[in-house]
Amino acid sequence: MKCTTIKQAIDRYGAIDFASKHWPMEYYWIKTFNVDSTKFPHWRVLDSNLPVQHISVNLDLVEPLTAALQAISDNNLGHLLHTFDGCFNIRMVRGTVSSPSAHSYGLALDINASENPLGAISGGLYNEPLFVKCFTDQGFDWGGHFHHRKDPQHFSYAWE
Secondary structure, X not given: OOOOOHHHHHHHXXXXXXXXXXXXXXXXHEEEEEOXXXXXXXXXXXXXXXEOOEEEEEHHHHHHHHHHHHHXXXXXXXXXXXXXXXXXXXXXXXXXXXXXXXXXXXXXXXXXXXXXXXXXXXXXXXXXXXXXXXXXXXXOEEHHHOOOOOOOOEEEOOOO
């Protein structure tokens, strides 16, 4: 289920105490997603030489993420996955003090951050519309389409 508002997320997943970064329902909703390194041998953890093998994601993200990654593989775009730069991280949207990030519920994914920095309006994934479409066809919102501050590394399956 895709939550289009923070209220829907709280109703579905429970409230997070952002002061203590405590989410009582975390152990129910956050699951380990295993990445098939044979399909995506280039995908690496930021600042590491180790391929990503596991990602902590919201249970509701597993199906659309699997489908998006399969579409990337089917379209021979796996070579475009250079780094995995985060998914589950309890925090506010950068630059705000009261807007929970979809990352807080494990409903957002950052990819190739150094090539697609926050605020970028060209280059990187802007040059790879088919890659982006593999995610948007599965219901993800792409940060490169945001109306205010662009965030082309960001793929969200939530209210952002």
